Every structure is written in structure tokens, then in C-alpha cells.
Amino acid sequence: MRVLLTGATGFIGQHLHRALLAEGHDVVACSRQHPGLPCRAFIPCDFAQDLKSDDWLPRLNDVDAVINAVGIIRETGLQRFQSLHTDAPKALFKACAECNISRVIQISALGADEQAETNYHLSKREADDFLAKQPLDWLILRPSLVYGPGSTSSELFAGLAALPLTPLIGDGQQPVQPIHIDDLVKAVLTALTSKSPSRQRIDCVGPRALSFQYWLNGWRKWLGKATAPSMRVPFSLAQSGARVCAPFSRLPVDAESLQMLQRGNAAPVEPFTRAFGFTPQCFEHSIEQRPASPAERQQAGLFFLWQLLRLSLAFMWIWTGLTSAFWYPVSDSYQMLSAVGLSGVALPIALYAAALLDTLLGLALLLNYRLRLVLLTQVAMMLGYSLILSFCLPEFWLHPFGPISKNLPLIVASLMLYVREGDAP
Structure with a gap:
């Protein structure tokens, strides 16, 4: 038939x-x-x-x-x-x-x-x-x-x-x-x-x-x-x-x-x-x-942790964008941007454009909007930030708060969500 x-x-x-x-x-x-x-x-x-x-x-x-x-x-x-x-x-x-x-x-x-x-x-x-x-x-x-x-x-x-x-x-x-x-x-x-x-x-x-x-x-x-x-x-x-x-x-x-x-x-x-x-x-x-099976038991234990991982990453991106735009001292942000070669009108453009992009990516992650594209974009941005800082401010690798090294587990976490999203129905 x-x-x-x-x-x-x-x-x-x-x-x-x-x-x-x-x-x-x-x-x-x-x-x-x-x-x-x-x-x-x-x-x-x-x-x-x-x-x-x-x-x-x-x-x-x-x-x-x-x-x-x-x-x-x-x-x-x-x-x-x-x-x-x-x-x-x-x-x-x-x-x-x-x-x-x-x-x-x-x-x-x-x-x-x-x-x-x-x-x-x-x-x-x-x-x-x-x-x-x-x-x-x-x-x-x-x-x-x-x-x-x-x-x-x-x-x-x-x-x-x-x-x-x-x-x-x-x-x-x-x-x-x-x-x-x-x-x-x-x-x-x-x-x-x-x-x-x-x-x-x-x-x-x-x-x-x-x-x-x-x-x-x-x-x-x-x-x-x-x-x-x-x-x-x-x-x-x-x-x-x-x-x-x-x-x-x-x-x-x-x-x-x-x-x-x-x-x-x-x-x-x-x-x-x-x-x-x-x-x-x-x-x-x-x-x-x-x-x-062992894989099914592991999947069950991770079921809600996947949701918490996505929400925590969304919070991080939104909080980073809002902090950069409104709460962190602008003079300190300009000083960091100057160290990577920016000056003049490029300073506020770079600062607020990056803050806006961080916030929008976080909101997209929060609202489940085109997750795979958003996650890849976030990975690309974290890699870009890490490479620029490694070249222009290599001393940040030795900073006790790890402003560069923390990107490594965040990149891996984003890639894990990317793979998980590909398996979602």
C-alpha cells in the first residue's frame, strides 16, 4: 500500500x-x-x-x-x-x-x-x-x-x-x-x-x-x-x-x-x-x-540544567551590555578601547554598539530566537574579544578575575548548547 x-x-x-x-x-x-x-x-x-x-x-x-x-x-x-x-x-x-x-x-x-x-x-x-x-x-x-x-x-x-x-x-x-x-x-x-x-x-x-x-x-x-x-x-x-x-x-x-x-x-x-x-x-x-541506559539517565539529570545554562548565558550577555552602557565608568571603558587602537568618535560608537549587541544577543537567547545563529554569533564575538585582548592587552591573561580565560568555558558552554539545539525537535 x-x-x-x-x-x-x-x-x-x-x-x-x-x-x-x-x-x-x-x-x-x-x-x-x-x-x-x-x-x-x-x-x-x-x-x-x-x-x-x-x-x-x-x-x-x-x-x-x-x-x-x-x-x-x-x-x-x-x-x-x-x-x-x-x-x-x-x-x-x-x-x-x-x-x-x-x-x-x-x-x-x-x-x-x-x-x-x-x-x-x-x-x-x-x-x-x-x-x-x-x-x-x-x-x-x-x-x-x-x-x-x-x-x-x-x-x-x-x-x-x-x-x-x-x-x-x-x-x-x-x-x-x-x-x-x-x-x-x-x-x-x-x-x-x-x-x-x-x-x-x-x-x-x-x-x-x-x-x-x-x-x-x-x-x-x-x-x-x-x-x-x-x-x-x-x-x-x-x-x-x-x-x-x-x-x-x-x-x-x-x-x-x-x-x-x-x-x-x-x-x-x-x-x-x-x-x-x-x-x-x-x-x-x-x-x-x-x-x-546510562546515556538516558545522564540526559534526565541534565534536562533542566540545559535550560538553566541557556538562561544563565542570556543573563550574562544582557547584564554585560547594560553594565557597559549605563553603570561601568565610561572613562575606564574608553581607556581600555584606546589600548586597542580606537580614539575620538570611534570610542563612544564602539562602546555603545558593543553594549547594544551584547544586550540584543542576550535577549535573543532568553526568548529562544534563532538560537543556533545567536550562539554562533556569541562564540565568534567571544573569540574576537579574546584575540584582540590577547594581542593588545596580554597582561589580562594574568589578571586575577580572568577577563580572557573565562571566555574559554563560556565558548565551550555555548557550543554545547549549539549542538543540543541541533538535536531539538
């Missing part, structure tokens, strides 16, 4: 892509970047822009089935719920109807139902409702929390579990019913067969609901750690903090995510079992079968 897979570079999409290949299907990968896996064809697409059915019609030639696995947990930049979850999928589904595609599978979300309140759930439900009205052989899968290798949310939960105190929202008893990625993929593959259910909305959940506290303790067990003391955070305080921190954070959590957690994320598993003929594995079994 020739299958068009949207979101082929995402967590769910990558696992689906490998499984489809293993089953002998021809995959037409549709995403912003090449998935890096074999495929019959790669079609660049952007759900933020491909919002008309005409954008999709040429991509559906000779396609037998379509799987839409595009989704984001929080909005960033041009990645908005309305376009990615609603407008582009509706355009795709309309094109599928025009091309008489034999099978359309929509990966939605548990909670995208009549009780939906958040923009995330509402945007998913609108696309689901539109698909349900099309004259297609459709199936809407609504997975709960999906965990497994490569999941950003799994990295978050492992990072939370690695903390010395287990943070809980309220009493920590919110129900969650996570499903392993292998079980979700198995369900999707089954949905491509002629014996699969049709024109249904099926909740994809694990065998039983767990409390959020039990869920985090399970991740600690996976990491090989003993149960830690818990720290309860009132829901209102956690949600307010998430709103304040959202512009500066790249974590897959915001105020809406906490609202969805507070609502609960559970459903009966029996409809899933009847539809696909198997019972999903329980969380306890999955972590016993595959304990965390």
Missing part, C-alpha cells in the same frame, strides 16, 4: 515511518524536512502554510492511504494550533475526498471531545469533526500521553523524575493513562488493513489509569532511583508560573498543558482492545523490559 505520511519527522511520525517500511508499505513522507529514512518519495510541506485543498491534490497522486501525524503540544512562533491542527488537516481531508483516497487515519488526542476546553483540544476536535463528515473511509485515533524512545514529553517526565524532589501539581492524583508508542503504531498498522474498524473515533490508552504521582515515581524507577520526597505546588500557582515562563521556555508544557493535566487524561481501554484485537502493555511492564 502506498501511504502518504504527514508529520514524518515527528516523534509519532518517525516510529510510524519505520513500522510502515518494515511491513512493506511504500511511504510518501510529507514534512518540512526530509525524515532521513527511506521513502518512495519525499514531498516538502508546511502545515503552517498549506491551507488549501489545491495545495494537497498534486501530492495525492497514486496514494492509497493517508496518515496525518502532525501535532504540537504548545504554540511557538509560526507553529499555531489553528493552522497545524485545524486548517491544514481540513484542506488535506477535503483533497482526500476529491481524490477518493481509500483510507484516512487522523492521529488526534484524547480529550478532543465534547468537553474540550483548551485551544489544543478544540483545534484537534474541529479537524476531527470535519473529517467525520467527509465521504471517506476514515478513522480517528485519540491517543493519551504517548511515551517511548524519542518522545519530548518522555524526556520531560524523566527530567522531572530525576529531580531530588518530585514536583506535584496539587495532590498529584490527576489520572493519566499513557500508551506506549509501539502499541499506538501497532494500532495504526492494523487500521490500514481491511479488517480494521471504520468511521469511528477510538481512544488509544494504556490498560489502566495511573495517578500523576505514580506515573512520575515510575519514571524514577526506570532511572534506577529510589522514591523521592514530593513537593506539592498549588494548581493556580503552577499555572501562573507557566504563563510567566512560557515566553522564555522551550519545555513541552504551558498553562494549557497544566489545565489538560488537571482535567485528567484517561478513558476505558475496552473499545481500543475490541477494535484492534490486543491489550496495550502496561507502563510497569515497559520500564521493566527496558531500563534506562
Whole structure:
């Protein structure tokens, strides 16, 4: 079967892509970047822009089935719920109807139902409702929390579990019913067969609901750690903090995510079992079968430290720029600039231009704006500062405060963030 897979570079999409290949299907990968896996064809697409059915019609030639696995947990930049979850999928589904595609599978979300309140759930439900009205052989899968290798949310939960105190929202008893990625993929593959259910909305959940506290303790067990003391955070305080921190954070959590957690994320598993003929594995079994590797334990321990490293570097650049512009004696700054060969009008231009650039780079780092470019620019500036001072003021190498030598670990820290950013989803 020739299958068009949207979101082929995402967590769910990558696992689906490998499984489809293993089953002998021809995959037409549709995403912003090449998935890096074999495929019959790669079609660049952007759900933020491909919002008309005409954008999709040429991509559906000779396609037998379509799987839409595009989704984001929080909005960033041009990645908005309305376009990615609603407008582009509706355009795709309309094109599928025009091309008489034999099978359309929509990966939605548990909670995208009549009780939906958040923009995330509402945007998913609108696309689901539109698909349900099309004259297609459709199936809407609504997975709960999906965990497994490569999941950003799994990295978050492992990072939370690695903390010395287990943070809980309220009493920590919110129900969650996570499903392993292998079980979700198995369900999707089954949905491509002629014996699969049709024109249904099926909740994809694990065998039983767990409390959020039990869920985090399970991740600690996976990491090989003993149960830690818990720290309860009132829901209102956690949600307010998430709103304040959202512009500066790249974590897959915001105020809406906490609202969805507070609502609960559970459903009966029996409809899933009847539809696909198997019972999903329980969380306890999955972590016993595959304990965390040393690299995964290290990654969990570093999860929040990466965020602190970025914020501390942003603070350093902003503070340096403001100090140079407003608080450090101008005469002393001019004296240093004179030592490197500047004079006259060049002195204030160099001083305030450098201060402005330092501040802007720090703000860009704080606000997650084009991080790789910003980090490379900062590395280049630190190298340039170090070379100029080494040539013009070599005695600074012997200064007890280390104005040059301190650049070395800062350069390495920036390069580490640069590499980390390249691996980010």
C-alpha cells in the first residue's frame, strides 16, 4: 500500500515511518524536512502554510492511504494550533475526498471531545469533526500521553523524575493513562488493513489509569532511583508560573498543558482492545523490559540544567551590555578601547554598539530566537574579544578575575548548547 505520511519527522511520525517500511508499505513522507529514512518519495510541506485543498491534490497522486501525524503540544512562533491542527488537516481531508483516497487515519488526542476546553483540544476536535463528515473511509485515533524512545514529553517526565524532589501539581492524583508508542503504531498498522474498524473515533490508552504521582515515581524507577520526597505546588500557582515562563521556555508544557493535566487524561481501554484485537502493555511492564541506559539517565539529570545554562548565558550577555552602557565608568571603558587602537568618535560608537549587541544577543537567547545563529554569533564575538585582548592587552591573561580565560568555558558552554539545539525537535 502506498501511504502518504504527514508529520514524518515527528516523534509519532518517525516510529510510524519505520513500522510502515518494515511491513512493506511504500511511504510518501510529507514534512518540512526530509525524515532521513527511506521513502518512495519525499514531498516538502508546511502545515503552517498549506491551507488549501489545491495545495494537497498534486501530492495525492497514486496514494492509497493517508496518515496525518502532525501535532504540537504548545504554540511557538509560526507553529499555531489553528493552522497545524485545524486548517491544514481540513484542506488535506477535503483533497482526500476529491481524490477518493481509500483510507484516512487522523492521529488526534484524547480529550478532543465534547468537553474540550483548551485551544489544543478544540483545534484537534474541529479537524476531527470535519473529517467525520467527509465521504471517506476514515478513522480517528485519540491517543493519551504517548511515551517511548524519542518522545519530548518522555524526556520531560524523566527530567522531572530525576529531580531530588518530585514536583506535584496539587495532590498529584490527576489520572493519566499513557500508551506506549509501539502499541499506538501497532494500532495504526492494523487500521490500514481491511479488517480494521471504520468511521469511528477510538481512544488509544494504556490498560489502566495511573495517578500523576505514580506515573512520575515510575519514571524514577526506570532511572534506577529510589522514591523521592514530593513537593506539592498549588494548581493556580503552577499555572501562573507557566504563563510567566512560557515566553522564555522551550519545555513541552504551558498553562494549557497544566489545565489538560488537571482535567485528567484517561478513558476505558475496552473499545481500543475490541477494535484492534490486543491489550496495550502496561507502563510497569515497559520500564521493566527496558531500563534506562546510562546515556538516558545522564540526559534526565541534565534536562533542566540545559535550560538553566541557556538562561544563565542570556543573563550574562544582557547584564554585560547594560553594565557597559549605563553603570561601568565610561572613562575606564574608553581607556581600555584606546589600548586597542580606537580614539575620538570611534570610542563612544564602539562602546555603545558593543553594549547594544551584547544586550540584543542576550535577549535573543532568553526568548529562544534563532538560537543556533545567536550562539554562533556569541562564540565568534567571544573569540574576537579574546584575540584582540590577547594581542593588545596580554597582561589580562594574568589578571586575577580572568577577563580572557573565562571566555574559554563560556565558548565551550555555548557550543554545547549549539549542538543540543541541533538535536531539538
